[in-house]
Amino acid sequence: MASITEVARLAGVSTATASRVVSSSDYPVSAATRERVLEAARTLDYVPNALARGLLNRRIPVVGVIVHDITDPYFAEVVRGVEDGATAAGYLVITCSSERDAERERSYVRLLRSMRAAAVIFAGSGFDDPQLNAEMGRHLAAMRAEGAAVVHLSPHAMGEPDVSVDNTAGIAAMVAALVALGHRRIAFLAGPRTLFVARDRLEGYRRGLADAGIGFDEQLVVRTGFDREAGALAVDTLLAGEVAFTAICCANDLLALGALAQLAALGVEVPRDVSVAGFDDISVAAMTAPSLSTVRLPLRELGRRGFAHVDRALAGEPLAGELMPTQLVLRESTGAPPAAPLPTSLATSRTGGAR
Amino acid sequence: MASITEVARLAGVSTATASRVVSSSDYPVSAATRERVLEAARTLDYVPNALARGLLNRRIPVVGVIVHDITDPYFAEVVRGVEDGATAAGYLVITCSSERDAERERSYVRLLRSMRAAAVIFAGSGFDDPQLNAEMGRHLAAMRAEGAAVVHLSPHAMGEPDVSVDNTAGIAAMVAALVALGHRRIAFLAGPRTLFVARDRLEGYRRGLADAGIGFDEQLVVRTGFDREAGALAVDTLLAGEVAFTAICCANDLLALGALAQLAALGVEVPRDVSVAGFDDISVAAMTAPSLSTVRLPLRELGRRGFAHVDRALAGEPLAGELMPTQLVLRESTGAPPAAPLPTSLATSRTGGAR
């Protein structure tokens, strides 16, 4: 592979001059010389070595994005947004699926550090794990000290996100919508207890209830994972319980999808017997049966602004946090509450009903 | 950020010795010295500079994956598989969404080259664009000459994929399944004309028909895109046409999802009025209403084997192409053909029916 040395030799100039031409610095070079260098570069199919450049700048135009799982549509969308911004600025993006595993996350950050990535963006929420966070804090402080940008798109142990979506207001709006439909007994699938973003969403649920003057009932809250299996399991938990509910508000769409599937499997009709609401508006939400009422998050835009934030941080510009609004999307999975709430109505119909 | 020089100084040894310890080469170093170096590295929070290492090896442990769009579940799944393998081997993965745009693809490959990525994996199919392919061929030949691995997971202009899924057999199997249900007039949404993988799938359709002794009718084939919008549009095209059909076989799931949505919007019931089949088995396929009959592709495994192939290529091991089998998944969207085929039955019911 041709190096700048060979380009310089072919053009009959010093490497300094060749560098000035191909790196498109604004250093003055005579037109004739410039042309000779360009010609040589073309002939040799010269591609500058980003590693050598990076060694000098102590930074390479690469941004790492840490996600929980790239196959989760939420994260794929955010990553795409980051990529949109990054590509325009000449950066490449490295995706790291942490599986919500502390060890993996740390090991990715270390790798990114070793590579002198210009920035690391945490797309997912942090978890409340003091030991991990202490070590992670050290790593991130070191990265910042080395001039890299660190941006959070979701709440985390070290504080508020830099760019984010208004999770609390979003869930509160959904609760308000359910209340407007007539619901008073609203169950909440809360997501993982240790995830900061899940706490924000739970807070939104509390606020929505409070706004409507409805009391908070701990028994209506199911702590779960953040995927479909967890949603299905949570439905079983609720139905096995004693507390009445007419709607299930979920902390994300995947939970709602799992709930919908399990409800269908049990012969519970949505929204006739119970309403179900999601959160995120991933693309599947519009395609299920019934289609899912949810809250739309500007995920791709979140990724774009995340990169814009990185760009500004790297340029040394002053930074301000951003909180993006969400949008209610009511589809088929929500409706008026049934005459008799679950789980009682189910037990009755099962005992007394046909089949 | 601490360099090996500082670690060496603190440990009171030469950089050569320090390097031998921290790079875990098998070069002999006395136990006492080794311990002193390790201690110094720990104290200084030393993280080796991958750029400096890469400059020496003319390669950095990074693999680029070129996909059409990371938000397409097909590609997210493949990338995840690559990541599984890459992480285990200490590599990072860069994702590049080309949007099926020649210019973007080329620019990504150039960036990857400049970064001395150890490998580039093309997850998506190549397109039949002679000019692009000529230039791309040059780039790829150069990369290989520089010692990088180039792996294709789908057919492309330069030939057969290195690791792939048996697209042709998969579609043929679905056609056979539809025939077994009683269908003879099977429409095919073929995907983009210029995409090599779409050609393989079309070939599968032809083969399936031939196996069943059914003649090929060009009018039943709709050339489209590969996304949902294209699927919806294709349904309109078929319904506006004159040719009878009782089933729609799609070249991928996204097309089938679009078809399902459009059919539902038009009041055509699936599978009562028409059967619909997809291809890929992305996770949404099981959640639609009706759930989608499709062909399961081992996407994540495809990604894993893709990386394994890279690993072997980099180690200079002999390589053999791999073709992975697919699996038929019959769900609710396929059934026996209706008494009267579309589009005639629709016209009739519209003219004569109530409402």
Add this chain to the structure above:
DNA sequence: CTGAAAGCGCTTACAG
């Protein structure tokens, strides 16, 4: 077992 030195490919003061 240890170290001095060269060199990977670039950029950038510095001198002219």
Add this chain to the structure above:
DNA sequence: CTGAAAGCGCTTACAG
């Protein structure tokens, strides 16, 4: 406008 030279942080023959 041009070039000689140093140096980014590492690894690896080579010498001892």
